[in-house]
Amino acid sequence: MIYLQLFLSFLKIGLFGFGGGLAIFSLIQHEIETYGWMTQEEFVDILAISQVTPGPIGINCATYVGYTATGSVWGSMLATTAIIIPSLFIMLAICKLYFVISTRFQRNIYFTRTMYTLRLSVLGMIAAAALLLIKPINQPSVSFIDWRSWVIFVIACIISIIPLFVKKADAVRGKAVVVVHRFIQIISNPIVLIVLSGYVGYLIYA
């Protein structure tokens, strides 16, 4: 029964997974809440592990959720296969129709408008994923357990958002600016940020 649930859920996720890994994360989050395959803690940890391991986030999540929900390798294989199946059909159809699609569809106003509004709603889905991790409805947050969590969050936010605004720091403004810029670029790398926050967590909570 749980195998059938997993298969259908990940089929659905593959079919509606527009807009990349984080949007797919939001879809998986909803399925997990519906079926209770794992705790909220485990789910945040998957995202953390996905960020520091190779490969697409969607595949990482599917494999992890499949294993944890069933306790077996078969669950992993089933979820991972299910998330790929819709892609196979849709992409092969696109390949067959490639010459029609590539010339006409991208100029079709219905197609371009829908793609644009979908891009916007994907932003909402990703924001909702973050909000649900900060404060799930009707239950205490697992990611934010005390004020120190918020300090880590705010600092990590600032570090990861700064590079978006200081892109134009070039050699003209002097060596110090370039060095600081380079430093921020290094620590804003998700892998570095996660390792650092893990170290901070160890110092504070252990």
Place this chain on the structure above:
Amino acid sequence: MLYLQLFWTYLKIGTFTIGGGYVMLSLIEHEIVDRKGWIDREEFMNMIALAQAAPGLIAVNSAIFIGWRIGGWRGVIATVLGAVLPSFLIILAIAMLFQDYKDYPAVEAIFKGVRPAVVALIAAPLCRMAASAKITWATAIIPILGALLIWLGGLSPVWIILVTAFATLIYTYMKERRRE
């Protein structure tokens, strides 16, 4: 031999790219277009546009496209397996190990620090995507409403996608008809 090459190329990319599908795309471009010359740049760019427009994982979508263009069905099997296997095996190993270690106090402490940082790591891509979508105060209503409905209303994101697509099609149709 071709299939082995396809498999190997994707396996390499799948093993060494950390950070999801978008990071993989630039490596795929380098390998497939510049080094192997399997398809030209223009087709590659079209392919990315289609792989992003279609639902599913971008890395997997592009693997299917390139596998099919170069080697047909067997090409698809080679590229998809290559793209998926490394992360499948690595995550499976971690999932198995993590079951045994997650209750260790030290591991728990580490993850208590990591969890808020992970949430923060969603913020940066969100800002970047909002900027590249050229969001305005008027269009911001769509993501804000969507986020609130999912967060507070417990609505499935699937509904948000369906309603958005459907509403856009109707809106565009009405507007086009009025113009005629």
